[in-house]
Structure formats: structure tokens, C-alpha cells
Amino acid sequence: MRTLLVEDDPLLGDGIRAGLKQAGYAVDWARDGQTAKLSLESGDYALLILDLGLPKLSGMDLLKWLRAKGSSTPVLVLTARDTVADRVAGLDAGADDYLIKPFDLDELIARLRALSRRSSGQATPLLRHGTIELDPAARQVRKDGRNVTLSAREFALLQELLLHAGRVLSREQLEERLYGWGEEVESNSVEVHVHHLRKKLGSALIRTLRGVGYVIDKS
Numbered sequence: 001m002r003t004l005l006v007e008d009d010p011l012l013g014d015g016i017r018a019g020l021k022q023a024g025y026a027v028d029w030a031r032d033g034q035t036a037k038l039s040l041e042s043g044d045y046a047l048l049i050l051d052l053g054l055p056k057l058s059g060m061d062l063l064k065w066l067r068a069k070g071s072s073t074p075v076l077v078l079t080a081r082d083t084v085a086d087r088v089a090g091l092d093a094g095a096d097d098y099l100i101k102p103f104d105l106d107e108l109i110a111r112l113r114a115l116s117r118r119s120s121g122q123a124t125p126l127l128r129h130g131t132i133e134l135d136p137a138a139r140q141v142r143k144d145g146r147n148v149t150l151s152a153r154e155f156a157l158l159q160e161l162l163l164h165a166g167r168v169l170s171r172e173q174l175e176e177r178l179y180g181w182g183e184e185v186e187s188n189s190v191e192v193h194v195h196h197l198r199k200k201l202g203s204a205l206i207r208t209l210r211g212v213g214y215v216i217d218k219s
């Protein structure tokens with residue numbers, strides 16, 4: 001899940017990025033509002049974590065700009081100010097959720113899961129295809145009721161394909177959602193992950209459309 005983190009506090013930003021990476025998110029970290037704006041213009045993000053007090057361009061202005069251009073990317077606002085007026089202003093400007101600093105990393109990740117679930121129209125937290133079941137909260141995959149061990153990237157790839165079942169995702173789209181800034185992408189990494197997923201979960205699960213991309217059909 002490709003996520004843009006916008007936070008100017010180096011310690012907090014580093015902690016959030018590390019925690020999200022460990023939870024399987026591909027994280028790009030922008031340290032000011034202007035860099036975040038440029039990233040949002042060029043990148044395809046599934047989630048945005050936005051601090052309000054930022055240099056160059058405030059989080060509130062960035063949020064208003066994002067919604068004015070019609071983006072529906074789920075936004076979770078981080079605020080240091082625990083006043084009702086600030087929270088109301090953030091929600092009115094188009095935030096989907098907010099957390100007041102300091103917060104618990106586990107709560108942030110749980111809220112992100114809920115946001116991506118809502119934005120993909122997923123009523124239940126489990127993603128299913130035939131006898132395959134992916135539990136984003138527990139980070140577990142089961143086939144025929146038995147746990148299957150996947151690497152973090154394999155899990156992320158399977159999750160992307162299940163979330164967009166019926167839609168073909170290109171290799172570039174998948175790479176973008178699996179890897180954050182500055183992370184080395186080996187040239188055939190997506191193919192390798194797909195190969196492993198097929199070995200573990202069955203060869204018919206993921207279809208290759210030669211020259212186009214990969215798809216898991218709607219079940």
C-alpha cells in the first residue's frame with residue numbers, strides 16, 4: 001500500500017516510517033508541504049498521513065488543494081492541537097480521520113487499515129478469493145483454512161491484487177505500490193513475487209496478461 005507521510009518532525013517521521021514499513025506499507029516521507037504537493041501531483045498514493053503544522057505550505061492548505069482538484073485519496077490528519085475547532089476544520093477540509101499527538105503507532109496502523117478498507121468499498125476486513133483468505137489486521141493468509149507463510153512483499157502484492165480484483169495492474173503500478181522512495185527495486189522483482197505466490201497458493205490464482213500486467217479475477 002503506497003503511502004505518503006507528510007511530517008516535518010524528524011524523530012516522529014522516522015518512527016512512523018519505520019513502523020509502517022514493518023507493517024508492509026511502502027512509505028514516501030515528505031518533510032514539508034511543498035514537497036508533499038509535488039509528490040501528490042506525480043505519484044499514485046493509496047493513503048496520505050498529514051501533519052497540519054508544516055513548513056512552506058500548511059497541512060490544511062495542502063488538504064484543501066488536494067480536495068479542490070478532486071482527489072479522493074483517504075487522508076489521516078496528525079494534529080498537535082487538541083481543540084474541537086481544529087479537528088472540525090480538518091474534517092471540514094476533507095480529512096477522513098485524525099489522530100492527536102502523541103499517539104500509539106498501533107492505533108495509527110489500525111486506523112489506516114480502516115481507511116483503506118472503506119475507500120475500497122470493503123465492508124468486511126477479510127479479503128477472500130475462493131478458499132484463499134487474507135486478513136490485513138493479523139497479516140495472515142490462509143488457504144483451505146491453513147496458514148500460508150508469505151514474505152512482506154508477497155503479502156503486499158497479494159493484498160493489492162485482491163483489493164483490486166478484476167482490474168489489471170501493470171508491473172510499474174505494482175512496483176510503485178510495493179516500494180517507497182530510495183528502496184532498490186530489482187528489475188524482475190514483481191515477476192519473482194508472483195512466481196512465489198503461485199507456488200504457495202496455486203498457479204491459477206494470478207493471471208498474467210502478457211505485456212499488460214497481472215490480475216486476480218473477481219470470485
Ligand code: CA
Nearest residue numbers: 008051053054
Ligand atoms: Ca509539524
